[in-house]
Amino acid sequence: MNNALNQLQPYPFEKLRALLGGIQPNADKRPIALSIGEPKHRSPSFVAEALASNLDQMAVYPTTLGIPALREAIGAWCERRFNVPGGWIDPARNVLPVNGTREALFAFTQTVVNRGDDALVVSPNPFYQIYEGAAFLAGAKPHYLPCLTDNGFNPDFDAVPVEIWQRCQILFLCSPGNPTGALIPQATLEKLIALADEHDFVIAADECYSELYFDEQTPPPGLLNACVALGRKDFKRCVVFHSLSKRSNLPGLRSGFVAGDAEILKAFLLYRTYHGCAMPVQTQLASVAAWNDEVHVRANRALYREKFDAVLEILAPVMDVQRPDGSFYLWPNVQGDDAEFCRDLFAEEHVTVVPGSYLSREVDGVNPGAGRVRMALVAPLAECVEAAQRIRAFIERRKP
Numbered sequence: 192m193n194n195a196l197n198q199l200q201p202y203p204f205e206k207l208r209a210l211l212g213g214i215q216p217n218a219d220k221r222p223i224a225l226s227i228g229e230p231k232h233r234s235p236s237f238v239a240e241a242l243a244s245n246l247d248q249m250a251v252y253p254t255t256l257g258i259p260a261l262r263e264a265i266g267a268w269c270e271r272r273f274n275v276p277g278g279w280i281d282p283a284r285n286v287l288p289v290n291g292t293r294e295a296l297f298a299f300t301q302t303v304v305n306r307g308d309d310a311l312v313v314s315p316n317p318f319y320q321i322y323e324g325a326a327f328l329a330g331a332k333p334h335y336l337p338c339l340t341d342n343g344f345n346p347d348f349d350a351v352p353v354e355i356w357q358r359c360q361i362l363f364l365c366s367p368g369n370p371t372g373a374l375i376p377q378a379t380l381e382k383l384i385a386l387a388d389e390h391d392f393v394i395a396a397d398e399c400y401s402e403l404y405f406d407e408q409t410p411p412p413g414l415l416n417a418c419v420a421l422g423r424k425d426f427k428r429c430v431v432f433h434s435l436s437k438r439s440n441l442p443g444l445r446s447g448f449v450a451g452d453a454e455i456l457k458a459f460l461l462y463r464t465y466h467g468c469a470m471p472v473q474t475q476l477a478s479v480a481a482w483n484d485e486v487h488v489r490a491n492r493a494l495y496r497e498k499f500d501a502v503l504e505i506l507a508p509v510m511d512v513q514r515p516d517g518s519f520y521l522w523p524n525v526q527g528d529d530a531e532f533c534r535d536l537f538a539e540e541h542v543t544v545v546p547g548s549y550l551s552r553e554v555d556g557v558n559p560g561a562g563r564v565r566m567a568l569v570a571p572l573a574e575c576v577e578a579a580q581r582i583r584a585f586i587e588r589r590k591p
Contacts, residue, residue, distance in 0.1 A: 198327040202320060203549040210530055210546070211537050220541040223578040225566040228369070228519065232440040232494055232569075235487045241480040242444075248472035255464045257288035261475040264482040265448045272401075273415035279424050284453040287460055288470050288478070291445040292399045292432040296363075297325040299430070299449065302462040303393050304360050306330030311355065314363040315346050317370055317551035317560045319397065322363045331360060335552050337559040344373035344522070348383060356390040367400040367411060370550055370565040371522050372515020380417035387428040393455060396431045399447070400518040402438040402488055405496055411517055415450070426451040437519070438488055439481045446470065446478040495519055498568045498575045505579040509586045521566040522547070529564050539588075540581040 201209075207226060216222070256262075262282035269275050269286075280286065289295035296319075304310055304326070312326035316335035326333040334355055336346035345368075362383065366375040380396075387394050396414035404411050414431050423429070434447035449456065463469075470478075481487075499514055502521070506512050512523035525532040529546040536542050547560030568575050 193328070195327050195330070199324050200320070203545055206549045207533070207543070207545055210534055211543070214534065214538045216537055216541040217539055220581070222541050222543070223570060223574050223581070224543045225568065225570065225575075225578055226543040226545050228437075228567045228569060229442055230437055230440040230519075230569055231571065232491055234440045234444075235481065235484070237484070238439065238441060238444070238477050238481050242473055242477035245473040245476045248476065251472050253469040253472050253475070255460060255469045256283075257470060258472060258475050259283075261288055261470075261479050261482075262286045264479045265450065268482045269415060269450055272410065273413050273419065275415055275419055279419075280450065281453070285426065285450055285456065287449045287456050287463070288475060289432075289447050289449055289463075290468055290470055291436060291442075292397060292434045292447045293321055294445075294468060295432055295447060295449050296321045296395070296397060297328075298462060298466055298468070299395060299432075299459055300325035300329045300331075300361060302459045303395075303455065304329035304331045309358050310360050311358040312361045312363065313351075313355065313359045313392075315365055315368060316554065317547065318363070319365060319369050320550075323552075326361075333552075334359070335554050337554065337557065338368065338371055338373065339559055344368060344371035345375055345379070348379065348386075356386055356392070359390060359392040362387065362392055362394050363397060364394060364414070365397040365400075366413070367403065367515065367517030369400065369518060370520045370545075370547070370560075372400075372518040372520050374411045374516040377412035377417050377420065380412065380414055381421055384417060384421060384423065384429065392428070393452075394429050396429070398431050399434040400437055401433065403492060403495055403519055404517040405492075405499070405514070407489065407492070418451075425453070428452060428455075430455055435478060435481050438491070440491060441481065444474060444477065444481075446474055446481075494572070495568065498572050501572065501576050502568060502579040505576065505583055509583050519568050521568065522563055523566070524563055527562065529560070529562055533564060535589075536582065536585055540585050542578045542581050542585075 265286045266280040266282040310331035311334045312331045313334045314322040323333045338344045430451035436442040545565040547563030551560030
């Protein structure tokens, strides 16, 4: 067996099941889950229709590179969304369809990391656990950058020692962040590109929450915006990951893309060809329909705005909680033991949230997620409001 498997930690939801396993929750209250970040809004009907009308493509072997129509739709979407000048993105070289960002983030790490005792994969802390597991299984060590309140829940990149950058092979970014919802400013992205050039590492920007934001006039910047601002037409050392799961409420479609540096994507395509993970053609054609439409995405954001407004009105008077820059998570400070808070909330109110310490790693005695919980506002509005009311009542009972 691969010895690196022994380095993998239990997934946060395994820890959560163990925490709650022996508890009998209040039977008078129906369960409400704010734990798993699975979108619950209705999937677009026109995407389902495109999928159904192309089921005959199940008789066709898909290619790893994907059909031209999908790569062209993705390239055009990147141009519109991130103000990329026409002609900069070659759909045949700068775009690669993938079966969701989770699969792609893992496989990408196996492609890029050159195994060695000094190899580092640098990521925010707290973080999406795939970054860590992918690093271990690629023969690298993860290095965690704390995301704390005093830096707006973004890593303090200026505080990273030079020797860490020198050993870094991949820098994972997540903006808006999971679980914090924090955005990385474009100026910071530009500075990180300069660091990548200086120390020869790859920036892997996980932007799967990029289409969940609050101001329709100010979409959050991404790594491609920074490349444009720097005139970086080759997107050197820069790769972005996007998905239809959150943007279009299509987590079960397992459809996303990777875009950026053509030389890196050429190697990634080679890896994926052996990996055997081509996207079915009918899924690709349904994805074309999704990437070509923004009406349903704006409607999706409106639903999340409504939920954040309602939930924050209920919780803000009794809880240290703020509206994030983006995503569908709240990251409140519970002023104490986060696991105990989650356990007692489940027992008394039948509401499930995730301890922040389960989403982070302790470094030098500090776990940046400790004392916080993650709440995913993915349930329907009425359920989110009821959950917030129960959480408020729970907090008010606990006050001395």
